[in-house]
Amino acid sequence: MSLEQSLLTTTAWFPVLESDEQERVLRDLHSTCYPPGAMIERKGELATSWLGVQEGLARISVGNPDGKLASLTGMPAGSWFGEGSLLKHEKRRYDVVALRATTILRMPEVTFNWLLDRSRPFNRYLLDQLNERAGQFIGRAESDRLLDPEARVARCLLELVNPVLLSRNTPKRLDITQEEIGYLARISRQRANQALRSLEDSKLISVEYGAVHILNMEGLAEYGQ
DNA sequence: TCATTAAATTGTT
């Protein structure tokens, strides 16, 4: 799939840009491929670009300022992140690791700021994304360690198909292995397997080889409370 | 296209 095609179909922000803005973005983006397990961005590095996942799956681990607990989030294809460090011109506060073969797109800071100054829809997208992330973070901070594996997996799956952060038409089929779910939910693969079966019994999802079908988003959302 | 083999993923202990 071409770069333009993947941006159009997997991101929520690229389609809302003017055509000349899209052209410049396509010119300025540069992509890098990472093998499974590779470090994409390291905590402490100065942020110089906005990051997007074109292909694959990345895990972002945020170190809590007060404790040693690291809360993790999955970033599937179409996710864009790192605007926080970019806006404040700070160092990255988290590590980003490729969970499988992953292609990362980088938008230079100047391009990012240019869009920020120029495009109202782009600002709208960023606002929605920041708002959604804040909500996720609060919800997780309350009970991250307390949730049972089923609830953690439910929350993890919901984040991966979040229609606000990704493109509007959220897919019902999620290509992810149980091992990767384990990494994201911070549980063993065996426990992930068990939790997935439990959620399947509740008719919230159906599991396939290398994939999960989301059957009931609302039900999953309640499970994660 | 089909059969064989390797690799990836899942199920179980």
Next chain:
DNA sequence: AACAATTTAATGA
């Protein structure tokens, strides 16, 4: 963590 079973992907006739 280890192992067996199953599914998919790759290979070659």
